[in-house]
Amino acid sequence: MKSFENLNIDPWLLRQCTKIGVLNPTPVQENCIPKILSGQDCIGAAKTGSGKTLAFALPILQTLANDPFGIFALILTPVRELAFQICDQFNVLGKPLNLRCAVIVGGMDMVLQGQELSKRPHIVVATPGRLADHLESCNTFSLGKIKYLVLDEADRLLSGQFEEQMATIFRVLPKNRQNLFFSATITDSLKAFKEIAKTDVFLYETPEEVATVDELDQFYVLCPKDIRDGYFVETIRSYRTKDPDGSIMIFVDSCKKCQVLSMMLNDVGFENVSLHAMISQSQRLAALARFKSNTVKILIATDVAARGLDIPSVQLVINHTIPKIPKEYVHRVGRTARAGRKGVAITLMSQYDVELLHKVEDFINTKLKEYKVNDAEVGKIFTQIAVSKGEAHITLDEKDFFEKKMINKRKKWILGGLDPDEEERKYFKKDLKRRRKDNKKNKDDVVSVDKE
Structure with a gap:
């Protein structure tokens, strides 16, 4: 395996990597960093947790050190929490440069963000919607001289969901820039970019055929649709008997379900925090901080937490329902079994979800095993769960949630x-x-x- 030194990383950056415990490059870093340093556009696709952020952060910081000016690099990401995480990594690595990094996301004060942008930070990490708002409402900053454009979770940014905002941003960007697109999965959008790009684009895709890591044990729980939540709680109880202190991430498919299940779990004795788009940004960051610090052992979230968030200590991921898009399954279960650690993923499914399960298995080239749950225990707790869930719905209605x-x-x-x-x-x-x-x-x- 090559070292960072073999990749022509400057000594000061090597020292910063050593301080944070990063000693050897991962495959995506080993392949992409030299190409980025040489000036090539790059598309990097690698499993979640494989170190994609450092693959673009290190060459950006090294180039910035040679010719510092602001705004030097723009990094776009679809998720607010991921933007804060990326900025934190840049700040740690760029400390010797007195790096100035601004996070521009929704849910925060626009006036304060505008003032921060007017001070010309070196790095801007933003979600497309809020950055487009700033571009349309003020002219106190310019993106016309950036050297790097990074799309993190590029497949989602280019999926069409952010089409208008991305168009607004691209209109003000310089033509002479380096484009770095990173994702856990290669999509048609990324392939199309490579084909239409005027410059030679380096494409790196993880060579493994399996989309999830070997350290991840993957299971399903077969349960009747109408009493899914009984099996859901019993799955947590069953796992807790084997690992009383392990951190658990639970994914659901809507904000409403996220909040209701969070309240229900708290009511039946499983302390947790929730993370979804219907709570304020300060609440979202606070919930994530409590979970990362192991103050609370269970985080229940929508797919805002599925991509890119680095929470190394997660032992179990539970899918309350099977994602309709197989690649979203990959992103979700990628929250565990990171950096060589072991992890478990359990997905609840009814008899109507068999086709979805097969699509996921085909996509990841892995067969999920059945996780046995005691049906009798489900029967004992279901009445309490149904009542708790009903009370949660009433409480939300009263709060105009x-x-x-x-x-x-x-x-x-x-x-x-x-x-x-x-x-x-x-x-x-x-x-x-x-x-x-x-x-x-x-x-x-x-x-x-x-x-x-």
Whole structure:
């Protein structure tokens, strides 16, 4: 294996790497760093947890040290928490340079961010939406002289979800820049970029056929759809008997479900914190800090926590439902079994999810094993779980938890040329019908369990 010294990394950066315990380059670093230092555009695809951030941070900092000016590099990422994490890594490595790094994300004060941008920081790490807002609302800073553009989690940034914001940003960027795109998976968008790029693009893709690491043990729990949460809690209880102190990350598919399940778990004795888009940025950062510091051992989150976040001590990842897109499964389970450590991933599935499971297995080229859960124990706890979940729904309704969500929906309806009042009536009518159906199911399930 090559050392960082063999990659022509400057001595001062080698010392910084040693201080943080990074002694030898990973394959993505070994392959990409020399190409980036030589001035080539680069697309790097490697498993999550393989060290992609250092693959672009080290050459950027080395080049910056030779010719410091601001704003030198722009790094775009789809997730706010990932932006803070990237900035932290730049600050640690760039300390000898007195590096100035700005994080520009939603949920924070725009005026303070504008003042920070006007001071011309060396590195700007941003989410596309908030950066586009700044570009459209003020002219106190310029991105016209950046040397590097980095897209971290590039597959998601180029998937179309951020199309308008990315177009706004690209309009103000210089043509003469180095493009560095990194992701855990190669997509058609990244392949298309390589084909249309005017310059020679270096493409690195991890050679392994398996998309998840060997240190990860992957299981599924087969459970009836209507009593999924009973199996969910029993899965946690069962795992806790084997590992009482291990950190657990739980992924769900909506903000509402995230908050409800978090409240339910706290009520039945599993202390946890939640991370999703319906809470403030300060609450999100605080929850993540408590989990990273092992103050709280369980984090329940939407896919905002699925990508790139470096939490090395996670022992178990639970998928409350199977992701509809197999690559999202890869990102989720990549939160454990990092840097050579062992990890476990357990996915809950009903009889209706078999096809989704097969798609995931085909994508990762690995067969999931069944994780046995005691059905009798599920029956004993299900009534308590159903009641706790119902109370959580009532509490959220009383707190107007979804007011922010409705404001955002009304904005989208207006932009789409629809009548927001009419659309809101339709939405609540549909939601009421669905909730009545869910309540009837819960009552029927409680009765059937009590009879047994």
